[in-house]
Amino acid sequence: MSGVEAGEFKIVFTGPMGAGKTTAIAAISEGEPVRTEVENTDRVAHAKESTTVGFDFGRITLADGSVVRLYGTPGQVRYRFMWDILGRGAAGVIVLLDASAPGALVQLDVFVDAFIPHVAHGALVVGVGRTDVPNAPSTDAFAARLDARGIVAPVLSVDVRRQGDVMMLVRTLVCILGSHTAHGVPA
Amino acid sequence: MSKVRPAKLSRELARKVLEGYGEVAGVQCAVLFSSDGFEIASHAADAAASARLAAIGSSLAALGTALAGEAGLGDFERTTIESNGGAVTIMRVGSSRSMSLAVVAGKDAVLGQLLWATQRCCQALAKLLDP
Ligand SMILES: Nc1nc2c(ncn2[C@@H]2O[C@H](COP(=O)(O)OP(=O)(O)OP(=O)(O)O)[C@@H](O)[C@H]2O)c(=O)[nH]1
Ligand SMILES: [Mg+2]
Numbered sequence: 001m002s003g004v005e006a007g008e009f010k011i012v013f014t015g016p017m018g019a020g021k022t023t024a025i026a027a028i029s030e031g032e033p034v035r036t037e038v039e040n041t042d043r044v045a046h047a048k049e050s051t052t053v054g055f056d057f058g059r060i061t062l063a064d065g066s067v068v069r070l071y072g073t074p075g076q077v078r079y080r081f082m083w084d085i086l087g088r089g090a091a092g093v094i095v096l097l098d099a100s101a102p103g104a105l106v107q108l109d110v111f112v113d114a115f116i117p118h119v120a121h122g123a124l125v126v127g128v129g130r131t132d133v134p135n136a137p138s139t140d141a142f143a144a145r146l147d148a149r150g151i152v153a154p155v156l157s158v159d160v161r162r163q164g165d166v167m168m169l170v171r172t173l174v175c176i177l178g179s180h181t182a183h184g185v186p187a
Numbered sequence: 188m189s190k191v192r193p194a195k196l197s198r199e200l201a202r203k204v205l206e207g208y209g210e211v212a213g214v215q216c217a218v219l220f221s222s223d224g225f226e227i228a229s230h231a232a233d234a235a236a237s238a239r240l241a242a243i244g245s246s247l248a249a250l251g252t253a254l255a256g257e258a259g260l261g262d263f264e265r266t267t268i269e270s271n272g273g274a275v276t277i278m279r280v281g282s283s284r285s286m287s288l289a290v291v292a293g294k295d296a297v298l299g300q301l302l303w304a305t306q307r308c309c310q311a312l313a314k315l316l317d318p
Contacts, residue, residue: 034257036249038222039285041192051223054249078224078242 008067011173012086013056014115015096016107017075018046020129020160022056024096025072027163028170029058033070045076053079055086062174080114087118092173095126096160097142100133105145112151124151125173127158127165192221193316198228200315205230208308213273213296218289219280219312220244227286227316244277244289251277252284265305267298274298280309281317288312 013021025033036054040046056072071086073079087093093115097104108126116124126146128139143155154172158165193201205217209230216232220241229237251263265278273293280286288309292301 034253036246036253038245038249041221041223041225053222053224054246054253074246076224078238079246081239081243082246 008069009091009177010069010071010089011170012071012073012090012093012115012118013096014073014083014086014093014111015075016098016101016104016111017051018048018101019075019096019098019107021072021075021096022052024094024127024160024166024169025056025058025070027161028060028166029070030060031058033058042076051075055082060170068170068174077110083114084118087115090115090118090123091120092123092125092177093119094169094173095124096158097126097128098130099128099136099138099142100130104128105137105141108142108145109149112146112149116151122152122176123173124153125169125176126153126155127160127169128155129158129160131157192225193227197316201228201312202230204228204308204311204315208304211296211301211304213292213294213301214304215273215291215293216240217291217308218244220287220289222248222285222287232291240289240291244287247277248279248287265302267302269298274301276302276305278305278309281313283317286312286316 013024015021034057036052037050038053040048040051052074058070060068073083073086095111097107126142128142130136131138139155139157146153156169160166201219205228208217216230218229218232218237218240219227221227222245224242224245226237226241247266248263251266255263263279267274267276276290278288280288290305
């Protein structure tokens with residue numbers, strides 16, 4: 001079977017603060033995404049000016065006509081309740097990480113643990129940014145981390161500011177979903 | 188430039204304002220929080236409960252802002268969630284988007300009175316923290 005049947009389904013972008021969830025959805029969404037950015041008052045956690053506290057929402061149409069609803073979560077653990085709301089009913093999850101951020105490998109565990117229960121087995125793709133920064137762990141290190149836990153998921157090096165990179169993540173996830181269509185990916 | 192969260196003294200004064208407001212019939216607890224979900228001051232809620240209310244309240248305020256903007260209605264002012272057991276109101280504090288107040292009220296609260304009192308409380312807090 002090739003690809004998901006034409007229909008409508010939901011993909012969730014998650015990962016820690018500053019990983020690039022909002023940037024990724026803006027890079028590929030058809031039309032302006034819905035954003036819930038507010039001023040970031042916790043510059044210790046991350047230096048950026050704004051942060052997502054509700055969700056990001058965008059939409060794309062795939063070549064086969066299926067519509068993908070894209071949701072981006074907040075990154076901070078205090079918004080865990082939002083992770084569960086957004087994770088519910090997701091066909092698949094894309095975990096984004098910034099390899100240059102401290103504790104990036106541990107963050108992988110945090111988000112995989114939080115979202116694995118929401119998705120059918122295997123519907124997970126990991127996108128790692130800034131692997132070129134000196135001393136940042138490589139994509140292999142993230143893959144090994146998953147492997148050690150018996151989780152099989154593609155790990156791709158991405159720059160979330162580039163539409164092509166983000167689309168590659170989505171296509172990879174859609175491929176996985178396609179191979180599981182028999183198990184009832186939302187049509 | 189970032190507006191940092193209010194200093195300790197202001198927070199203590201804000202807590203006093205909330206304490207007075209807590210006298211309003213039916214009010215169970217109140218939490219003042221930053222738009223990115225940190226508690227600034229609270230009344231009658233323990234640390235864990237006020238941290239959670241602050242996070243959820245900030246999401247609702249942000250979703251309210253997004254919805255009002257989408258509908259072309261301008262800025263978010265307040266939203267009230269009504270349920271069997273009572274109501275929760277989230278109201279913006281001051282003219283900036285930096286803070287909101289969440290108030291939990293029981294069945295015994297009269298919604299009109301509650302909203303009026305909450306508005307007064309928000310005005311007092313804005314005077315204190317958002318000059
Ligand atoms: N220099 C550089 N910047 C990047 C790269 N990837 C992402 N960024 C920047 O990192 C920032 C990511 O910010 P957001 O998209 O707001 O991150 P987020 O994951 O939505 O964060 P929260 O909503 O706070 O959880 C943006 O300013 C991007 O431009 C990269 O490879 N190099
Ligand atoms: Mg974001």
